[in-house]
Amino acid sequence: MVSFGNALDNAIEASEKLPADQRLITVKAGMPADAEIFRNRMDFPPDLW
Secondary structure, eight states: HHHHHHHHHHHHHTTEEEEEEEEEEEEEOOOOOTOOOEEEEOOOOOOGG
């Protein structure tokens, strides 16, 4: 779960560089069978890449 927390910390840090009305972090997590899977998505303008 350390990687989950790290990914979320990174998303928060990156989103702080955006105007408040453009910030969006979506986190989805699940546990199918015996595997642990999560997806972290950040949406921000291409000029910040």
